[in-house]
Amino acid sequence: MSQSQEKGAGRRDVLKAFAAAGLGFAVGSWALALSRGAPVQKVVYEKAEEVRVKPVVQVQQQTAAPQVSAPPHDAFQKRGLAYLSADYIQSTLRVLVPEDQLPSKPTAYNINDLDWIAILIESRYHEPGVEMVGAYTFLDMKNFKVLKRVKNAGDRVHVVRFGREEWPEHKRRFALGMSRDCWLSKIDLYSMQVVRQIKIGVDCRSAAYDKDGKYVIAGSKDPGHVVILDAETFKVLKVIPFLGVSKFFPTPMMGRQGAILTTDLGYWLVNVKDAEMVLVIDYRDPSFPIVHVFTSYDTNKKGRSVKVQIGDKTYETTGIGKSPHELNKLDKVGRYVAVTGQESSTITILDVENFEVVNVIPCGKKPHPGPGTLVPNKYFLTNAIAEGKITVINLQTMDLEKYITYPQEFPADTGGGLYSTPPLPDGTIPKGLAWFDTTFNINKGIFAVDIYMLDVATRPPKPAIFAANKPGKWAMHPGYTPDGKYVISALERTDTVYKVDAETGEIVGTINLKNVEPVQLLEEPSPTGIFPAWRIKAPWF
Secondary structure, three states: OOHHHHHHHHHHHHHHHHHHHHHHHHHHHHHHHHOOOHHHHHHHHHHHHOOOOOOOOEEEOOOOOOEEEOOOOHHHHOOOHHHHOHHHHHOOOEEOOOHHHOOOOOOOOOHHHHHHEEEEEEEEEOOOOOOOEEEEEEEEOOOOEEEEEEOOOOOOEEEEEOOOOOOOHHHHOEEEEEEOOOEEEEEEOOOOEEEEEEEOOOEEEEEEEOOOOOEEEEEEEEOOEEEEEEOOOOOEEEEEEOOEOOOOOOOOEOOOEEEEEEOOOOEEEEEEOOOOEEEEEEOOOOOOOEEEEEEOOOOEOOOOOEEEEEOOEEEEEOOOOOOEEEEEEOOOOOOEEEEEEOOOOEEEEEEOOOOEEEEEEEOOOOEOOOOOEEEOOOEEEEOEOOOOEEEEEEOOOOEEEEEEEOOOOOOHHHOOOOOEOOOOOOOOOHHHEEEEEOOOOOOEEEEEEEOOOOEEOOOOOOOEEEEOOOOOOEEEEEEEOOOOOEEEEEEEOOOEEEEEEOOOOOEEEEEEHHHOOOOOOOOOOOEEEEEEHHHHHOOOO
16 A cells, blocks of 8 residues: 555544544533533523524533533534433423223224224324324225324324334334424324324434334434433433534534434444434443444445535545435345435445445435335335436345336426335235336326336336426325235325326325315315335335
8 A cells, every 4th residue: 555545544544533433422421411410401401492592502521521612513503402301301201191091902993904004194284273283194095085183293294103013912003103393202003193292302304113112212303313212101211412524524513313224133223414424223232322333434345436526526435425314224134224325316235234334326316215115135226306217226236227217207307206115014016016206306196117127117007197297296105005906195285195006007096185174274284104004014114
């Protein structure tokens, strides 16, 4: 190795060590300081109450040590610093229905039909006298009707997570919901109601169980942290703030939380968007240690380097790309995981068993797989926001297989989409057809990709167009019914949910949410994600 190469490698090692040190500072100094002493707690609490004031937050590492100011970064001046305190978060807990008062069986459907029940999230639901809040809407996919709307679920409800088939029934009957304003909800699938809620921050995205349903981890963009709780009681067990540096922004910063993924290997994976890190947290250890950090400084086994242009600078991406957003399992146990670098238009594949970066793959502009389409042991397909192009990754080579361009009904240069249909619990893709939405396209709807031909499906089925040339309306979140005969999708910022025949592409049913209840809405309901309860049996989530 030349002297210049040695200097470059040394610099990368120093920067990577700096990132780890920054993370250690956040987990150690911040968590320790915020758990001690009235002065720190008082400043933090006042920050939450007086959002227009920007006090200098002093952090005390230990009693005899000098006080340390938070780094001068905008992320430290946001509203949510009070939520770095476990006691403050715990004070927001509310028990709406005691679990011992719940019915033993479903009240509105047969328990054998649980697979046919889906939770449709309405990101906003606005009626007179009620603030703009979201709803968890229970949908009977067999009879295609709404069973119940659970309102006051938090503003812009965003995600639903289910338990697992092998859990005992008293655990399996509950799901998790998270709203953008950070209300974590414990949802009873039998009585179709929220039984517990706790607020963990001011701007949130995701939550997950561990493999055994003992713990819940929930993450926040503001402040940048995760909270670990007891799954049954929502008792706060640990708060882990995020602080680190990245190749793209070397100044230490408090990072926003992206996706959270549970693997069967005993780890949670957590994306830290601004610091370009993936944290590996061991949920088997009750102290919940961070056992590894994947970073933007890592090199990959294949020696791949992807050039990323950010502003007037060009970076070589060899590890985690810029703004890691999604995390997707590429196998049942989660040994191999895909990390979506949205701002670098890359997907990085991790080997979580050996803590190695396998490869970095260039994708469509601003990739967004959502659940992604996994063809077990063969392919992984992801949509992209900014162009009508689907990226196909070969799971044998862990490299790019090909790109698929949107069909002519959805002009590729007018925008892409967000989600596609995942496999059913047995790993099959019904009729070999994966359906993709076209959220940001000039036309709104869904279309099928043939996973055997790795191309847009020839007719039938034809693309299902919900609305032509409708700016501001978002077709999204297609999902199969458990028999694989139909695809259910929604048109956000309208009040309509669609049922599409998966064999022909014909729209065979609609639900207009305005007609579900005799209430006077001030604006249209906004259906977004559709989360089928058959995911309880699926190892891919």
